Amino acid sequence: MRAPIGLRISTRRKALRRSQAALARSVGISPSYLNLIEANKRQVGGTLLQRIAAELDISIGELTGEAEHRLIYELTEAFADPVLADVGLSADQARSLVATQPQIAQMITRLHRAYAAAAVSADAYANRLRADPLLSQLLHQVLSRITAVRSSAEILDEIKDLSSEERERFVGSISREARGLTAVAQNLIGQFDHASIASRSASVRRELDDMIFAARNYFPSLEERAAEIAVDLGEQASEATIIDHLRERHGITVERTANPPSGQAFAYNAERRTIWFRNTVPQSTRQFQMIRLIANVTSGGVLDTVAGAPELSSKTARRLARAYLSSYVAGAVLFPYERFRSDAEALRYDVEALSERYNASFEQVAHRLVTLRREDAEGVPFGFLRSDPAGRLTKHFALPGLLLPQTGHACPLWAIYAAFRSSGQLVRQVVRFSDGSRFLFIAKAVSRRSSGFADQALPHSILLATDILHADRTVYADGLDLRDSGADVPVGPSCRLCTRADCPSRQEAPFAPGTEATLTGSIA
Structure with a gap:
């Protein structure tokens, strides 16, 4: 979902009482081209967007609407939940709600986060009670010890002619069983606490994402x-x-x-x-x-x-x-900021060349590229995603315009998964989402070394993503006709949020109401 950058440029320019001709002259483009940009008929990014932002004395983040875009994404994700899916909130309605009632949109997403965390917690407890053999064993021990305490107590209460030695033996038995019952109960509570901690991890990750996104x-x-x-x-x-x-x-x-x-x-x-x-x-x-x-x-x-x-x-x-x-x-x-950014520009963001120059790993270089966001010296804006061999996402950093899945799995057509089939080789891919937004994906599967034969070195796949507007600044655009979208790979964010009902690679049914999909990818 692209933010209406052109409208923001137009609104800011008019607020400063500047004409299209004056602004166009200042940034080095024609008034007609600026008119197309303001009408959202031409995409704008890179150094031109930086020059426009500087002339209008506004941050790039405000022009691109990064925070608003993230809120739109979270709102869409919330209404894709089965609990709210019947409402049928469209992408246009989500954008309209964020534009007109941002406080209400934020309240809905916060409530959905709280609901999701509570649902995860309830599922964790239910699953443990149903399937965890340790909990079953602990509960059995609790019942056994309670039965033993009760039996000894009944004997002491009902049989009056017990000798002092026998009475002492039963009292000792009750004391031992009570101490054992306390220990078992503490273990049981510990297991539930562990489940509670695990269930809170999703909301903790969201908070960390919020901090990183805000900065x-x-x-x-x-x-x-x-x-x-x-x-x-x-x-x-x-x-x-x-x-x-x-x-x-x-x-x-x-x-x-x-x-x-x-x-x-x-x-x-x-x-x-x-x-x-x-x-x-x-x-x-x-x-x-x-x-x-x-x-x-x-x-x-x-x-x-x-x-x-x-x-x-x-x-x-x-x-x-x-x-x-x-x-x-x-x-x-x-990777000192100025030197690394200069080298990245000179090498056209060739991650492997940068890895060799700095004697660093592919993942380390990819991490640093994501942080080149200083407004007066910004590099190509990249999003970052990491997947384990099972396809589960283990780390991500969002990109304006492309908010990567928080957890679970991404779209199975993404290059991050194709890279596993070409271990050690870099895979590039131009993708197009259903809203028309296009991105360049580059991915590579890498393995950590093992220490011996018995240790498995599991590979993981690293993906960098950038808007197609910035693709020509990278070496990975060489040989591609970026203006031709005919060869783009049609993708979605993840199966459950994707509106492409006829996708042959779909693994999950979409949450959108009234949408039917054939799960061809999940049938053997």
């Missing part, structure tokens, strides 16, 4: 802190200098072993002030994690300040945000 995934204070750490490490920081810095400045030693104490690829023991790495962990990961550790031990103040954002309402959300923010700092240290 456009760019945090100036963290960029400044990263620059300070980079100065401390030296201009030509290597793995050896980072290890020396950890030892000399922070008393932290780095060890490499075939079997870290935690059994994970790497682990930090705060008490021993030692960070371990498996021998097979690549250098790029070792350097990233060591710098992330430096950020954690030296930047608590700035990390806590940013993690105190109003979008985060719980300690769990702030803890997860702090972990993400420390990774942000590490990425900013390894």
